Amino acid sequence: MDTEYKRLGKKARICMYVKALIRFVIISAVLIGVTIVFHDIWPSFINYITLGAFILLFVYTAVSPGVSYAIYKYRLTDVELEVRKGFIIIRTEIIPMERLHKIELSSGPIYRAFGLTQIKVITAGSDLEISYLDKDVAEAIAERLKNRINEIVIAERKEAENDEEQ
Numbered sequence: 001m002d003t004e005y006k007r008l009g010k011k012a013r014i015c016m017y018v019k020a021l022i023r024f025v026i027i028s029a030v031l032i033g034v035t036i037v038f039h040d041i042w043p044s045f046i047n048y049i050t051l052g053a054f055i056l057l058f059v060y061t062a063v064s065p066g067v068s069y070a071i072y073k074y075r076l077t078d079v080e081l082e083v084r085k086g087f088i089i090i091r092t093e094i095i096p097m098e099r100l101h102k103i104e105l106s107s108g109p110i111y112r113a114f115g116l117t118q119i120k121v122i123t124a125g126s127d128l129e130i131s132y133l134d135k136d137v138a139e140a141i142a143e144r145l146k147n148r149i150n151e152i153v154i155a156e157r158k159e160a161e162n163d164e165e166q
Contacts, residue, residue, distance in 0.1 A: 015132055
């Protein structure tokens with residue numbers, strides 16, 4: 001298996017921007033609605049706070065997908081699965097192969113529109129997601145994970161059989 005970090009495809013970046021834009025529209029609608037309803041009731045400085053929140057939301061929507069795309073990477077080795085992602089807080093998640101219990105592929109409507117899929121790897125104590133993958137890449141990774149898990153299980157069974165014989 002590869003030990004090199006992999007980056008997401010170009011469709012992933014566009015999908016990140018679309019999701020951010022949808023989030024922006026929804027939160028903006030709520031901010032505008034609340035401002036219209038309570039405009040006459042609350043003190044005038046609250047309007048400035050709302051305007052500031054709207055500007056911060058706009059900047060976040062414009063900047064976060066590009067930065068997140070640049071940071072996002074993953075790698076799959078014989079012993080572990082590693083994902084690095086984030087925007088303000090950058091997280092690196094690592095799961096050892098022998099801990100894997102379940103592999104799940106999913107695609108919501110936005111992902112499907114871009115031909116993308118998400119892999120969710122579940123262990124006994126946690127889970128890890130690799131998002132924004134091209135469908136064929138996600139299926140190949142899932143197959144590689146499944147094969148590696150099977151190799152580990154077969155090796156453990158043989159070891160257990162050898163222990164019983166001794």
